[in-house]
Amino acid sequence: MCAQPLEVAVEAHVRFIEANLGNAGLYPGTQRLEKEVVRAIGGMLHHEGAGGSIVSGGTEANITALWIARNVTRRKKVVFPKSAHFSFHKACDILGLEPQMVGLDEKFTADLDEVKRVVDNDVCAIVGIAGTTELGAVDDIEGLGALLPDGAFLHVDAAFGGFVLPFLDHGPPKFDFAVPEVSIITIDPHKMGMSTIPAGALMLRDEGQMRTIRKDAPYLDTVGQAAALSGTRCSAAVASTYAAMRFLGEEGYVKLVKGCMDVTRYALEKGTGIGLEPVMDPVMNILCFYAPDVVRIQSEMEKQGWKVSVARNPESLRLVIMPYVTRDSVDGLFADLEEVLGGLDD
Structure with missing residues (x-):
């Protein structure tokens, strides 16, 4: 799901390859770039005043x-759907949080009735997914917001969808800071943002909440460490993201996403044309088809030189239509x- 980065993004990455944003006092230029990138992403997500890193x-x-949500609320439970990325299980394990996993409805999005049943005053965060890894489904973020306990966080994982949904031409669902209850958003520039790896972004409505995870490191040129899990931080990814976003702009991303969606719809036609049934009408550039013995199909397609993945919920063939797919x-x-x-019957 990571993109082949733009040439200008690669060039910017190489120029900043030695810089460590974790010691921004030595590399003030990259810190300024990070603030510009955060401001730009915040504007794209309907909150130019957002903080982040x-x-x-x-x-x-x-x-x-979830680290921030735990520290701010001093609560222990996290509610997230079965479609959530495996990183939420990692987070709960690392942070000592209690996962409250809920099922999916007929649209393969978080079942709001189940969410309503499990939320209580010990929930630190409800998680919604804006572009699930397997199917590209978008949870009802406004609906989740309506179920949020007082003081809890609504975190939206838009790692893949964040650089797709804002640029769709068919009225995308609200998923970002336009929803008043949304507290934090994950979005990955190294996916559809066309930046280099490793480039993710953590965006907060209230930047002040980042202080809850700050740890002082007075031996560095900067006073303390900003809100980041990593000590050493990749300045090259910041420069790459800045270059990609400045190069493409809104018009460029609209064109990029439109191209991916056109090819996605074309692939949908080709699949149904050979008798395959789509799991759902694609919301973004992820397409899944029901098929018999998908693991065997995956293996046989690899022999033909194709890399197709298998979704598990529900079991299906999964195609991610990135910009390089024609x-x-x-x-x-x-054809293959x-x-x-x-x-298959042989």
Whole structure:
């Protein structure tokens, strides 16, 4: 799900390859770039005054988000759907939190009735997913916000969807700071943001809450460590993200996402044309099809030189249509897939 980065993003990354944002006193330029990137992402997510930091990716951002939620609320429970990324299980293990995992509804989004049943005054955060890893489904973030206990956080994991949903042409669902209850958002520039790895972002409505995880390190050129799990931080990813966002701008991202969605819809037509049933109408550039013996299909397709993944909930073939995927490559993939399907009974 990570993108082939833009050339300008790679060039910027290389220029800052030695800089450590964890000691920003030695590298003040990268700290200024980080503030510009955070401001730009905040504006994209309907809150130009948002605080935040560039981190290594969605896993670090999700762990840090729950770290902040725990420290602010002093509560122990986290509610998240079965579709949530595995990093939430890691976070609960590391932070000593109690996971309250809820099921999915018929749209493969968090079941609000189940959420309502499990929330209580010991919940530090409810998690909603804006673009699930397997299906690209978007939880009802406004609905989750309505169930939020007083003082609890609403954290949105938009690691993949964050650079897709704002640029869709068919009225995307509200998922960001436009929803008043949303406290923290995870978003990954190294996915559809077209930056280099490792570039994730942790965005907060209230920047002051980052102080709850601050640890002093007076031996550094800066007084203390800002809100980050990592000590050494990759300045190159900050510069790369800055370059990618400045190069593309809103118009560029709209064009990029439109291209991916056009190819996604084309792949949907090709799949149904050979008798496959989609799991759901794609919200973004992730497409899954029901198929018999998906693990065997995956293996046979790999022999043909194709990398297709398998979703587990529900079991299905999964395609992620990144910007480098073309209609020609889709034609080739489904031609080989049709042949593989025809040989399953052999």
